[in-house]
Amino acid sequence: MTGQALFRKELKDVRTIVVKTGSRILTAAGHERRVERLAADLSALRKSGARVVLVSSGAIAHGMKALGLDKRPSEIPMQQACAGIGQNRLMAIYQEHFAKHDTLIGQVLLTWDDLRSKKRYLNLRNTLFKLFDCGAIPIVNENDSVSVEEICFGNNDTLGAQIAMLVNADVLVNLTDVGGLYDKNPHTEKDAKHIPVVSAVSVGIQKMAGDKKSEISVGGMSTKLKAAEMVTRAGIPALIGDGFSQSLLTVLKDESRATLFLPSDKKIPSRQRWIAFTGQSAGSIVVDAGASKAITEKGKSLLAAGITKVSGRFNAGDMVDIVDTRGDVIAKGLVNFSTDEVEAIRGCKTAEVEKKLGAIRFNEVILRDNMVVAPDGQKSCPAEK
Ligand code: GLU
Numbered sequence: 001m002t003g004q005a006l007f008r009k010e011l012k013d014v015r016t017i018v019v020k021t022g023s024r025i026l027t028a029a030g031h032e033r034r035v036e037r038l039a040a041d042l043s044a045l046r047k048s049g050a051r052v053v054l055v056s057s058g059a060i061a062h063g064m065k066a067l068g069l070d071k072r073p074s075e076i077p078m079q080q081a082c083a084g085i086g087q088n089r090l091m092a093i094y095q096e097h098f099a100k101h102d103t104l105i106g107q108v109l110l111t112w113d114d115l116r117s118k119k120r121y122l123n124l125r126n127t128l129f130k131l132f133d134c135g136a137i138p139i140v141n142e143n144d145s146v147s148v149e150e151i152c153f154g155n156n157d158t159l160g161a162q163i164a165m166l167v168n169a170d171v172l173v174n175l176t177d178v179g180g181l182y183d184k185n186p187h188t189e190k191d192a193k194h195i196p197v198v199s200a201v202s203v204g205i206q207k208m209a210g211d212k213k214s215e216i217s218v219g220g221m222s223t224k225l226k227a228a229e230m231v232t233r234a235g236i237p238a239l240i241g242d243g244f245s246q247s248l249l250t251v252l253k254d255e256s257r258a259t260l261f262l263p264s265d266k267k268i269p270s271r272q273r274w275i276a277f278t279g280q281s282a283g284s285i286v287v288d289a290g291a292s293k294a295i296t297e298k299g300k301s302l303l304a305a306g307i308t309k310v311s312g313r314f315n316a317g318d319m320v321d322i323v324d325t326r327g328d329v330i331a332k333g334l335v336n337f338s339t340d341e342v343e344a345i346r347g348c349k350t351a352e353v354e355k356k357l358g359a360i361r362f363n364e365v366i367l368r369d370n371m372v373v374a375p376d377g378q379k380s381c382p383a384e385k
Pocket of ligand 1 (some may be wrong): 041056059060061141142144155157
């Protein structure tokens, strides 16, 4: 890989890197110097041959500054107004600093809908890859001034994880104001011990994080851990590090300034990530005990014979939940038939399916390759809000 000397030893062959930076880094005292350094480091990575995406918060915080507000407003229209005022200020600052390195940048503003529709997801992917081809660094943020849902529940940690999966990144770097994970709060406890590597995000690790939020941003350490958990399940390592007092290049290299989350051994293949972590189900299909066992224990596809009930409105190609007799979502997948078709063939053996539908396109209602089974009976989509 290009520029490999820039990374700590565990991060081999990094070619595509997604860096997420929080609002405080971009707006608290000294932010000009931090943005200058970030632009220099991202430009250096880009010039070393890496494909780089920056997921940047800071629109609302810059808008608050412009309006003289100390606290994040609680009303959504005011947050949206702040975002409208702040986003172009943020981009103007980036433009100024990236221009010093002759680095092109491209603004990409997204809502959840853009990711949850498969068509728009793939379209966005094309845009990001084309920006890479142009030698540009895409700068991504949520489109806060129109995205009500985002402002109520969303955060850029999750967006960073989604983008890392979308571009099939080799690492997701989350820059914040602490050097990653500690066994206690390092801001208040002098003897807090730094954790350089985490092999799996367990409940114990989640507890260490606490969930303190600041006056200007929405994500705490717990949303960063969730993002790390999501990408590591998809097979992508994550770093959470101190981008406040340290440079990005230090975070990438120095083990004492960041925590590395190792990718899971049982990674979800890239073509199934959208199903597992991003897509929104248009309906659900209830299956009997035999089909449930075939899916969860025997690695089988879903056939019409095991279906007992259908709900929602979906077309062929949409994502649906597969639900067992207790009402638990056991899997999600891309369905080969519409609601009406599944309703017509539910409970039927394959030979009868042909009689009901005429020439059939598929024997399976959901192919195994287009399905993700929930781990231990939990919902398979950690991104779900
Ligand atoms: N998208 C928000 C902004 O630009 C930030 C969300 C977050 O802090 O995670 O202000």
